[in-house]
Amino acid sequence: MRPLAKRIGRLGTETAFEVLARARALEAKGRHIVHLEIGEPDFDTPRAVSAAGIAAIERGETHYTPSAGIPELREAISAYLERARGVRYEPGQVVVTPGAKPIMFYAILALLESGDEAIYPDPGFPIYASMISFAGARGVPLALREERDFVPDLDELRRLVTPRTKLIILNSPHNPTGGILSAEAVREIARIAREHDLWVLSDEIYAELIYEGEHRSIALEEGLLERTIILDGFSKTFAMTGWRLGYGAFPKPLVEAVTKLATNSVSCTATFTQRAGVVAISQRPPEVDRMLAAFRERRDALVRGLNAIEGITCRTPHGAFYVFPNVAGLRAGDAAQVASRILTEAGVAVLAGTAFGAAGEGHLRLSYANSLENLSLAVERIGDWARSARSTPAAAR
Ligand SMILES: Cc1ncc(COP(=O)(O)O)c(C=O)c1O
CATH class of the missing domain: 3.40.640.10 (Type I PLP-dependent aspartate aminotransferase-like (Major domain))
Structure with missing residues (x-):
């Protein structure tokens, strides 16, 4: 078979869709996953x-x-x-x-x-x-x-x-x-x-x-x-x-x-x-401002929740619907490893900061386009996981 055009090798991708596919595969096996990977509002179109x-x-x-x-x-x-x-x-x-x-x-x-x-x-x-x-x-x-x-x-x-x-x-x-x-x-x-x-x-x-x-x-x-x-x-x-x-x-x-x-x-x-x-x-239907108010409340709750976890620090972002916490203090691997472990071990789908470029190392991206209940569940799961990860020596993992 003749090869594909070289330009195809130069195309990157959006990891969010790959993580979504991994999360769906876990769900198909009966796992419950909180989805904070994809950047889309969870609201209905006005x-x-x-x-x-x-x-x-x-x-x-x-x-x-x-x-x-x-x-x-x-x-x-x-x-x-x-x-x-x-x-x-x-x-x-x-x-x-x-x-x-x-x-x-x-x-x-x-x-x-x-x-x-x-x-x-x-x-x-x-x-x-x-x-x-x-x-x-x-x-x-x-x-x-x-x-x-x-x-x-x-x-x-x-x-x-x-x-x-x-x-x-x-x-x-x-x-x-x-x-x-x-x-x-x-x-x-x-x-x-x-x-x-x-x-x-x-x-x-x-x-x-x-x-x-x-x-x-x-x-x-x-x-x-x-x-x-x-x-x-x-x-x-x-x-x-x-x-x-x-x-x-x-x-x-x-x-x-x-x-x-x-x-x-x-x-x-x-x-x-x-x-x-x-x-x-x-x-500009009225739902738009209601969404904005809900995003603000969720942002504040998520930032507060993440900052309460030892090893994570999270700045308050001023726009969009993402937080970009620093997780280097967890000492649980590089950003890609931490994201992967949080998906498989904690049941929360998040993206590694490095999915957005090398300068994203040490960070995760979480979308807060999700309900307050799901965000609170995600924080609880990540917090529990972080505590157990800290108490498990790296060699034992
Ligand atoms: C920064 C940025 N630009 C553009 C887009 C593309 O949006 P659309 O769904 O309209 O193609 C996105 C979607 O995630 C985005 O985050």
Whole structure:
């Protein structure tokens, strides 16, 4: 058999789906598992949004749409970005996709090739590094450290920029740490992007999920609208992961290329999903604020619970729905070993910090998009496990 294309070997993956599969296999054998691995709201999609999708199906809106999306949704997104973030992207600069992930794919394929470099957050959403190397470019990790509250060191960023750097990827609020870029950091990164003529891919998918502080889009900075792609979507804010609905707002020179990539790959996003999206983004159903209040309560409970376990320290994240505790003090192995043992020995599915890059060593990522009861059960199980792990000498394991 002739071999697969080499580029496939350069693709990474998202460990969350692998851990989910392992957890499901344990469940199939009768184990009870608390799922804190996957990043999706446990709430139902707001009723008015689902109703709009159902009505669209019943009206027969089940056919192809233009590749970049239906005009009503592109207009609603453009209006939302201006209203909520103060940035003006015309409806024609918005490209709608099945989930936000394709925006990473398209932006990176449209911009990067062999010889280019792209700077991305480490730890960070694993698809950034995967897509950069798939495109044949070199990924340059920018470490986000706990002691800096997971905000990048801007001197370090400056040192990473070379004449080959073409793109910098930002994600605030941040997956996996919940960190938020301060207004000063955003201003400084914008200065670096201007000085070195860089494109910026600003992943703002958690922009509505903030508990303290404010989200400031880098596209607001002087000269940055022309070089910033905003990636956003409906999965997290509106509990719509399975609908597959996301979008990018692009500088004009990129729109045609990205639309062509959409035509070549998915043709378009489901029509009824887009109709549901119009209602979600223009009406902001009341469920959204109720979800936010519930996430805050869960975050506080989880952080408190984890900090009470000897060997674990956990900062309070300011956004998204993840905590990124430091578990080095457990002395139970590296992050991957600790995550694996917590799944098999304690029955709680979590991710190793290293699933998000080498700088995630010593940490776990837990999603608090789960009920308070399940979070409390998870803390209890992890606490019991940590106590017994400490009392078992390493040689006996
Ligand atoms: C930082 C970040 N960006 C983008 C996405 C993709 O979301 P979607 O489900 O809309 O493809 C996720 C999903 O986990 C994410 O965490």
